[in-house]
Each structure stands twice: as C-alpha cells, then as structure tokens.
Amino acid sequence: MSVSEPPVSVAAPRSRVRAWRLLASNPLTVAAAIVLAVVVLASMLAPWIAPYGVNQIDVANALTSPSPAHWFGTDELGRDVLSRVLLAGSTSLTIAVSAVAIALVLGLVLGVVAGFAGGWVDAALMRIVDVMFAFPVLLLALAIIAIFQPGMLTTTIAIGVVYTPIFARVARASTLSLRTAPFVQVSRTMGTPAASILRRHVLPNIGGPIIVQTSLSLAFAILSEAALSFLGLGIQPPAPSWGGMLFTAQGFLAQAWWMSVFPGAAIFVTALAFNLFGDGLRDGLDPRQRTIIEARHGQRRRERAAAALRRDMTDREASR
Amino acid sequence: MTVLQVRDLRVAIGETPIVRGLDFSVDRGQTLGIVGESGSGKSLTVLAATGLIDAPGRRVTGSSVLRATPDAAGVELVGASDRVLRSVHGDAVGFVFQDPSTSLNPYLSVGRQIAESLETHRGLSRRAAHTRAIALLEAVGIPDPASRVDAYPHQFSGGQRQRVMIAIALACDPALLVADEPTTALDVTTQAQIIELVQQLQHDRGTAVVWISHDLGVIGQVADEVLVLRHGEAVEQRPLVEVYADPQHAYTKELLAARPRVVAGAGPAPEPTAAPLLEVAGLDVRFAVQTPAGRRTVHAVDDVSFTVRRGTTLALVGESGSGKSTIANALTGLVAPHAGTATLADAEGTGVRDALRAKRRERRRIAMVFQDPFASIDPRRTVADAIAEPLRVHRLGGATAASRAARVRELLELVDLDPAFAERYPHELSGGQRQRVSIARALALEPELVILDEATASLDVSVQARVLALLRRLQVEQRLTYLFIAHDLAIVQQMSHDVVVLRGGKVVEAAPAAELFAHPREEYTRALLAAVPPDGPRARA
Numbered sequence: 110m111s112v113s114e115p116p117v118s119v120a121a122p123r124s125r126v127r128a129w130r131l132l133a134s135n136p137l138t139v140a141a142a143i144v145l146a147v148v149v150l151a152s153m154l155a156p157w158i159a160p161y162g163v164n165q166i167d168v169a170n171a172l173t174s175p176s177p178a179h180w181f182g183t184d185e186l187g188r189d190v191l192s193r194v195l196l197a198g199s200t201s202l203t204i205a206v207s208a209v210a211i212a213l214v215l216g217l218v219l220g221v222v223a224g225f226a227g228g229w230v231d232a233a234l235m236r237i238v239d240v241m242f243a244f245p246v247l248l249l250a251l252a253i254i255a256i257f258q259p260g261m262l263t264t265t266i267a268i269g270v271v272y273t274p275i276f277a278r279v280a281r282a283s284t285l286s287l288r289t290a291p292f293v294q295v296s297r298t299m300g301t302p303a304a305s306i307l308r309r310h311v312l313p314n315i316g317g318p319i320i321v322q323t324s325l326s327l328a329f330a331i332l333s334e335a336a337l338s339f340l341g342l343g344i345q346p347p348a349p350s351w352g353g354m355l356f357t358a359q360g361f362l363a364q365a366w367w368m369s370v371f372p373g374a375a376i377f378v379t380a381l382a383f384n385l386f387g388d389g390l391r392d393g394l395d396p397r398q399r400t401i402i403e404a405r406h407g408q409r410r411r412e413r414a415a416a417a418l419r420r421d422m423t424d425r426e427a428s429r
Numbered sequence: 430m431t432v433l434q435v436r437d438l439r440v441a442i443g444e445t446p447i448v449r450g451l452d453f454s455v456d457r458g459q460t461l462g463i464v465g466e467s468g469s470g471k472s473l474t475v476l477a478a479t480g481l482i483d484a485p486g487r488r489v490t491g492s493s494v495l496r497a498t499p500d501a502a503g504v505e506l507v508g509a510s511d512r513v514l515r516s517v518h519g520d521a522v523g524f525v526f527q528d529p530s531t532s533l534n535p536y537l538s539v540g541r542q543i544a545e546s547l548e549t550h551r552g553l554s555r556r557a558a559h560t561r562a563i564a565l566l567e568a569v570g571i572p573d574p575a576s577r578v579d580a581y582p583h584q585f586s587g588g589q590r591q592r593v594m595i596a597i598a599l600a601c602d603p604a605l606l607v608a609d610e611p612t613t614a615l616d617v618t619t620q621a622q623i624i625e626l627v628q629q630l631q632h633d634r635g636t637a638v639v640w641i642s643h644d645l646g647v648i649g650q651v652a653d654e655v656l657v658l659r660h661g662e663a664v665e666q667r668p669l670v671e672v673y674a675d676p677q678h679a680y681t682k683e684l685l686a687a688r689p690r691v692v693a694g695a696g697p698a699p700e701p702t703a704a705p706l707l708e709v710a711g712l713d714v715r716f717a718v719q720t721p722a723g724r725r726t727v728h729a730v731d732d733v734s735f736t737v738r739r740g741t742t743l744a745l746v747g748e749s750g751s752g753k754s755t756i757a758n759a760l761t762g763l764v765a766p767h768a769g770t771a772t773l774a775d776a777e778g779t780g781v782r783d784a785l786r787a788k789r790r791e792r793r794r795i796a797m798v799f800q801d802p803f804a805s806i807d808p809r810r811t812v813a814d815a816i817a818e819p820l821r822v823h824r825l826g827g828a829t830a831a832s833r834a835a836r837v838r839e840l841l842e843l844v845d846l847d848p849a850f851a852e853r854y855p856h857e858l859s860g861g862q863r864q865r866v867s868i869a870r871a872l873a874l875e876p877e878l879v880i881l882d883e884a885t886a887s888l889d890v891s892v893q894a895r896v897l898a899l900l901r902r903l904q905v906e907q908r909l910t911y912l913f914i915a916h917d918l919a920i921v922q923q924m925s926h927d928v929v930v931l932r933g934g935k936v937v938e939a940a941p942a943a944e945l946f947a948h949p950r951e952e953y954t955r956a957l958l959a960a961v962p963p964d965g966p967r968a969r970a
Contacts, residue, residue, distance in 0.1 A: 291805035295867075298761035299819045299874060300792040309818070313809040396809060396854040 131393040138389025144382040148375075152198030161189035163196045164347045172365045182367035184357070194371050197349035202379070204265050204343075204350075205330040211269025213323055216276020221307060221315070223277070224284030235281065242274040247336060254342045264343045268333050272326050279322050283315035317391045324387025328380030335376070351376050430457045430499050432604045432637035433478065438491035438507070440470070440477045440661075442484055448474050448661040450491070455605065458631065460638040462652025462669065464645050464684065466889040467860070470661040471641050475607055479522055480506040480514040497521040497604040519546035523598030527610040529590035533582040539566070539593045540578035546600050565596040570626060587749065588619035592626065599630060606631070609641045616748035616916060621960040624650050643889045645681075646688035646962035649673060657681050673966045687894035689919030691961050696922045696942050697901070703738035703926075705774060706910050707760075707795075707878055710734045712769035714755050714934075729755040730766075731934040737878065737927075739774075742904065742911040744921040744942070746957065747931035753914045755934075757882045760912070761797050773877070793823050796871035800883035802863035806855040812866050813837050813851035819873040826873070840869040845899060861892035865899065872907070880912045885920065897923060919961050922946055930954050 132138050151158070161179075167187035175182045181190035223234040241249070253267040287293055287310070296306045335352015337343035344350040351372045358369035392398040433455045440448040448470045455461045465471045476482040478493040494503035495517065504517060518524075526532045534542060543565055544558035553561065559578065566574035569592040571585075582590055591611060598606055608627065612620035628651065631638055640651050648655055648669070655672045657665040657680065664678040676682045714730040730752040737743040745753040758764045760771055773794055796819075799805040806815050816837045820826040826836030838848040844865040855863055864884065871879055881900070885893040897920060903909055913924050921928060921942070928945045930937040930953065938951040949955045 291799045291801055292807045294763060295797070295799060295805050295870070296818065297763060298792065298795075298797045299822060299870075301818060301822045305822065309810070309814075310807050314807070316809075397856050400854065400857060 132389055135389050135392065137385050138393070141382040141385035141389065144378060145386060148198060148379050148382065149202065151195055152202055155192075155195040155198060159189075159192035159195045161192040163193055163349055164188065165192075172361065172368075174365070175367055181371045182365065184354075184365070184368050185361060190354075190367060190371050193349045193354060194351070194375050197351050197354060197372065198375065200261065200344055200348065201331055201334060201351045201376075204261060204268065204334045205327050207265045208268035208330045208334075209272065209323060209326045211266065212272035212276050212326060213319070215269070215273040216278075217280050217319065219273070220277040220280025220282075221284050221311060224281040225288055225303070225307060225311065227285075227288065231281075235277075238274045238277045241270070242278075246271050246333065247340075250333065250337055251340070251342060254337070259342045259345060261344060264334060264337055267337070268330050271333070272330065275326065276319070276322060279318050280315060283318055284311055287311050287314055313394075316394055320387050320391045320394075324383045327383040328376075331376050331380060430496070431455070432457055432496060433639070434492075434494045434496075434503070435478050436492045438474065438478055438493060439489070440473050440482070441488045443486040446661060448477065451656075451658075451661075451663055453656055453663075453666065455637040455639055457604070457637055458635040459653045460631065460640055460651050462648035462655045463639065463641045463658055464643065464648045464655060465658035466643055466891060469658045471658050472609055474658065474661075475609065475639055475641060478506065479518070479524075479605075479607060480509050481518065481524070495521060495605065516550070519603075520550040520601045521603050522605045522607060523601070523603040525591070525594045525598050525606070525608045525611045528614050529587055529594050530582075530614075532594055533590060535582050538579045538581055539585070539596075543578075543593070543597050543600050546597065550601050561600070562596070565600055566593070568599075568630065569593070569596045570622075571596075588615055588622060591615060591619070591623055595623075595626065595630070599634070599636070602634060602636075604637060606636045606638045607641075608638060610643070611640075612647060613642070613644075617918070617960040618748065618956055620647070621962075627651070644688060644962075645684045645890070646690060649688075649966040650962050657684065669966050683891055687891040689890065689893075689917055689923075689961070690964050691919050691922055691946065691958060692964070693947070694943075696946070697742070697924070697926055699941060699943055700738070700741050700926060703741050705736045706739040707737040707771060707773050707912070709736070709756075709760075709771045710769060712756060712759060712771065713767045714752070714759050714764060715767045716764075729934050730759070733769075733929075733931070733934070733936055735927075735929050735936070735939060737910055737912055739877075739910055740904070740908050741926035742913050742924050743927045743929065744913040744915060744925035745929050745931055746915060746918060746921050748916055748957075750933065751931040752934035753931050754882055757797060757880045757912070757914055760880060761795055762792055793819075793874050794876055795878045795880060796874045796876035797880040797882060798864070798867045798871050798884040800886050802860045802867060802887065803855075805867055806863055806870075808855055810854075811851065812841075812853050812855065812858070815855070815866060816840055816851075816870045816873050819870060823874065825875060836873070840873055841866075843872065843903070844869045859892075860888055861896060864888060864896055868896075868899070868903075872903070876909075878910045878912060880914065882914045883916070886915065886917070893920070900924070917961070918946075918957050930957065 132142070165188060167183070169187065170179070170183050171185055171187040173179060173183045179189050179191065181194060184190055184193070219234055219238060223231040249271050250267040253270060254263050257263045293306060293310055296310060331351065334343055334350060335355055338350050338353035339356035344353055346353065354372040355369055355376070358365070358372070361368050431454050435451060435453050438448060438451045439446065451474060453461060463471045463474065473482060473484070477489045482489060489507055491507055493506045495506055496503045504513065506514070506517065533539070540559055540562045543562040544555065547553045547558040547561055548555065563574045563578050566578055571577050571589060571592055582593070585593060612623050615623060624647070627638065630636065638651070640648065642648050652669045655665070655667065655669050656663055657672070657678065659680050665672060665676065665681045672681060673685070676685055712730055712733045716727045716729055718725050718727050733752070733756060735743060745756060747753045755764060759766045813834065817833050820833050820836060826833045834851070837851055841848050841850055846862065846865050846869070850858070850862070850866075855866070858866065867884070885896050888896060900911070901924065904911060911924070913921065915921050925942045927940070928942050929939045930951070932953055938945065938949070938954050940950070945954065946958070949958055
C-alpha cells in the first residue's frame, strides 16, 4: 500500500531480528522444538537409559499393567514396553527422516525442473510422476521391498520413493506460478542464469508449501513404516519399531491397552511436534510474517520500557 | 433532495484509525467525487457508509442515512442488520468496482447477472427480468443487446464488461450509484466513453453518484463537489469549480499539478542531432494460442519498425492489445520473434549487433522496468539483494561483497532513496518506493537502453509525477536512452522526444513528439488525444 511518500524517506536503522529469535517468539514452535529435542535425545540415549533390555523376555510377568517396576507395563512376552518404546525411537525416526529426505530431494528436483522448464520436459517428467502416483502407496512400497531384501535400508528407500510424487507435485505447482511471476521475468531480462534464478528466487518462494509438506510427510512416514512392519516387510522382529509394536498390540487391545497406547502416543507426539515445528519454520522464514512479529516485539519492548520508567518514577516519588 | 447524508463517519481497523470523522452528503442528480491516494481511506469510507465494509477487526461509528425517495423514511446504514443491508444493496444502492474482469461471474451469462437483482428486489419473473436486461444493455450502449444478453463475460471487451457492471448496478434504478475507480483499469478512450455513459444515465435517471478516484483529472470530468481525502481526513471539501480555480490546501494543489494533461508545447526539448542507438526493422511476433476450437495464431506485432536515438526517449503508445508490451518482451528476449531485426549500435557507433538474438549473458545493454511494483521484486529477498543481482550476474560494481554493497548504496541514492532501505524487504515499501528500487536495479546493469513498460501506470498520480521527474533527471544526468511504453498520452508528452502510435500490432503514426501533439495526422491519434481528460473542469449542463 502506498501511503503518500516523501522523495527521500528516512528509514530508521533497524536491527533485523535473528531467525531463531523469530522462531522463539512463537510459544507453539518452542514447545514443538523442545518435544522434538526430548524425543531425539531419548532415542539416542535409549541403550543407556532404558531400564530393561530390548528383548529381555520375562514370561512370568507378561501383560502386566503399568507399575513402578514397569512404567509402561509389559507386552505378551513380558518385555518392558518403556524400554522398547525408547529403543524403537531411533529406528522409527531414522527411517522417517531419511525417507522424507530422499523424497524431498528427488521430488524437489523433479518438480522444480519440470515446472521451470515447461514444455516436453515438464510433460515427460510429470507423466513419470503420475505413474508413480497411480500405485497405492503400500503396493508400491511392497513391490520395492519384494524385489530387494526386507530391512531398514530397503524400507527407507521404499518409503522415500513412494513419497516423491507428492513433493514433485507440490514443487511443480508452486514453480509453475513463479515461472511467469514478474520478478522472475525481470531476472531473465537481466541475463541471470537459470540455475541462479532457481536457487535465489524460486526455491525460497516455494519454501512455505514444501516445509508444510515435509512436516506432514514425516508424520505419515512413521505410519507407513508401521504399516510395512505390520506386514512383516519393514523392520524384522524382534527388533522394535513404533509401528511394529502398535500392530503387535492390536491382538491385545482388550487385555493390555498400554501395549498400544504408549507406542501410539510416541508416534502422535512426534508427528504433532513435526507439524507444529514446520508451521513455525514456515512463518519464521516469510519476511512478511517477520515484519509483523518484529513489530509486535518492538511494541512489547517499548511497553516494557515505559512500564519500567513509570515504576521508576513512582519509586522515586515514594522515596521522597 | 439529499440521497445520502453522512455524519462524523469514523472507521478503525483494530487500533488503527483509517477514516477520521467525515461529513458529506450527495443530492439527487449530483456527483460527489472523492479523491485521494491509495491508503487514504477513500474506498473504506464509501464501503463503511454503505454498509458493505467487510474488513476483519473493523469498528465503524457515526451515521449514514440513505433516503431513496423524497417521502421515504431514511435508512441508517451504519450498524444496520444484514437483512436491512441486503434489501438496500442492489436496490437503492448500486455499485461499480475497479476491475470489470473480476467483478463478473465467468460462469453466468451477463443477462442472468443483470436479472439477479431484478428478481430478488423487484420480484420480476425470469422472463420479465430477461426483457429488462436487454433494455438495460441497450441503455449502456452494448450493440445488438438482444443476442448479446446470453453471452458470457469473456466474450466482452474490458470496456463492455464495465458497461455490463453499470447495467447491473442500475438494474433496479438505484437512488445512489457508488463507482469505485470504475475507469482505472480501462484504456483512455474507453475511460472517456464510460465517463460519458455514466453522466448521460445520471442525467436521464437523476441518480446520485459517489465517484472515487486517485486522479483529480477524472474527478474534474464527473464531479459537482469534491472531497479531497488524505490519511482519512478531508483536507478540502468544496464545489469542483472552486477547487480547480482556487485550491486551498497544499495537498490539493499537488494533486492538481500531478494530474496528467496535454499542454501545448510541453515536453522535453527536441534533439535532432542524436545518433541512432536501437534500430528495429520489420519486427513480427506471433503466438500460438490453444483454444477449444484448435490452435490459433495471434499476430501480436505486425511488421513494426522504429529507431530509438541515443539519449532520447521514444514512446510506444497504444491501448491494451496494441502489442506494445510484446515489443518490449521481444527486445529483452522474453518472447521469440517470428521475423525482424533489432540492431543495437556499439558504443563507438560503428559495429552493430542483433539484440533480438543476443545470448543471455550479453543482455546487459537493455534493461527493463516492469509495470507492477508489487510483483516485480522477489518478496523473499531484501532490496539490496534485488539491486545486487545484476551486479553479481555480470560481475559489475567490483568483485567483493563490500564493493557491491557500496554500489547498491550509490544506486539507491541515485533514485532518491535512503541507503538504509537496502536492508528492507519489498513489502515494507510503498508502491512508489518499490518502483524506484526497480529503476535502481535496471540502472545497476549500466544499460544503454532502458525499457519502461508502463512503469508508472499502477502508481497514484502524485507518486507517478515524482517518479517521472526522477526518470527525466536520470536521463539527463546519466545520458540514458528510454523506450517508454504507455497508454496515457499526457505522460508520454512529458517524457518523449519521438512517439510511435500502435494499434492492433501495427504502427498507426510515428512522428517527433512536438509534431504529433500539435498536428496529429491520423484519426486514431486524434481519438487518443481527445480522450485525455482536458485541462479544466468540465462545464456541467
């Protein structure tokens, strides 16, 4: 909006608030970051902090409800659910994060190239993506795993490939609208190389939808891994994963709620934290949002300063 | 008889006051012109006064009483219930908005859209409403209304769409017509037609009109009384003739001075000795357009030739669809020409190169400034980044980041912006400031030719005047050559040494500016000149 402007507006020198301060100004983002940190830390330190071994069977104490000895109860073989949830974390998180990283990189390259190049390149790439999209997620993953050995690496690659089309679609749609944006046209007229336009103008501007898609996909990837493990094609028992535990617990829903609730809660909390953190990241990276947050910061600081001044004056009056 | 009486109208969005206590009234058959820059609150004023305001966090106080007929009781519109407002909108109050291409529903025939309010408010049958819609289309000057009534919005031109909007607004014979920048998105000749149409309809029907515009030149054509708005306050509120004859407030004087007008003998001094810089010969651009009926070729530019002389400005003038922007895009490599050459003289004036087929890397010699200041700068990058891009790409302004930053500061100062703007993001700047950044970015290329594609068309008139002054100063100081693309002959006269008038992709007339404005040879050029709002206010019958 153009308010009447003097020829030379004196812009007061303003210190830009650092990115992490912006993220920190949103309490939801902070909470999500803390939760994520706790989950990651717990998973990494699991071998040392888990009270029992991962496959320490104690049939005598099978299916006991949560107690001081077993905080999360025990499963059908008497294994400690808390220990297994902790130890499964690293597996589930590693698979989810690596799979989404694969999907992100592949999808972004496919989508951005297709969207920016247009023409037959676009048509060819997107038909490939469409074919990938046409298969149900699990079916495609099953096919990949059936060809190779089931295991952690195969599962990761399978989930990564399966999620690629989603990223490709999102990236292409956003790129397509940017390709004809005047600021991209300007760069073209100035002779900026295409690679530089992509890196400096296109990628930052499609960041918002991509970040949201990433955080959503991280949550779904944990669930996909769970489904594959359930079918016996993901993580091979007795190695634990959150999904695997959840599906084992299905048979004991009536007798042992704790077997499903605790791994389920781990998936839920992690997925939610990913989503909230993604939202915060998207806002923090958008300069328009930054201005709003910065303005709010400045106002709060001024108010605090004014309040301090008032307090100071009343103190002085009182002491007089 | 007073149709709308507004008293102490105040609007705030959250804690921010937008409109700060306005009083005005409109009589039957009269026109109130509200003039102000964008952000002055002129649209919100009228939306609040008619109960159409829909901004979140709004607070409207004051009073706005509508009296549709002399014996009817006044209806208070501020704070009225949705039911009351629904019965008033489209019946006693009609609206015409700026952009006719988005205010019509593309999926309904125009006849259905005109009939809608007739069926709702007047209880007409579908058949009767249809007949009335034909009569209305005829009244607003749509040729062959009986068959056009079933056509869809995309089958009408921009000006015709605005005529349809007026037909919709007038369907129920409203006592009050609100026109919010109704001609801003239209070509100049169409603008003149729409102004004439509204005045004729007003004369026939005695409608009261509130006309909002940022251009005092347009208001001078339509209004009886003028309300000059700034920061939500009326700085001047008097009959039009008095405002023109004797503006009281400094701001009104500025608006008056800034309005585009054609004045005999104005414009830069001719430079007959300037050597040619860019010679375009036989330029021809065609587009293949995919339509449901198969591929169709659009001949956008048809055998256009012209010469831009070093240190001067050549203006390409034409209405939308004349191919003037396509020429710019061909020169900067955004579209591939079908035929033709463009030779850019070398600095020594000896060798020549073909600009149309130059490699990307060599495109430094022609820079372009686009129309839309809001879309032509990357919202995610700072002003410094935007201006530094050409420096980086072409290794200008020194090798180190520090020397580039110094060059960016220098360029900002060149366009009269504080160097502190370097760290700002585009959304923190006004339209005029952004356009200055665009100009700085173009100058960073150290170009020989700068193409200004409607570079000031989307700015407010007062901001436009300042940006044009800046461009003229830069031309003299930096010995720049401009290819100035515009639809407004008034600003063309201020800027150009030579003028080429385009229509439908063909050259209509090409002449030195002084000659063209004094003795236009072609009928079309004369029509364009006649469409520029005249100097003084229009005498009202």
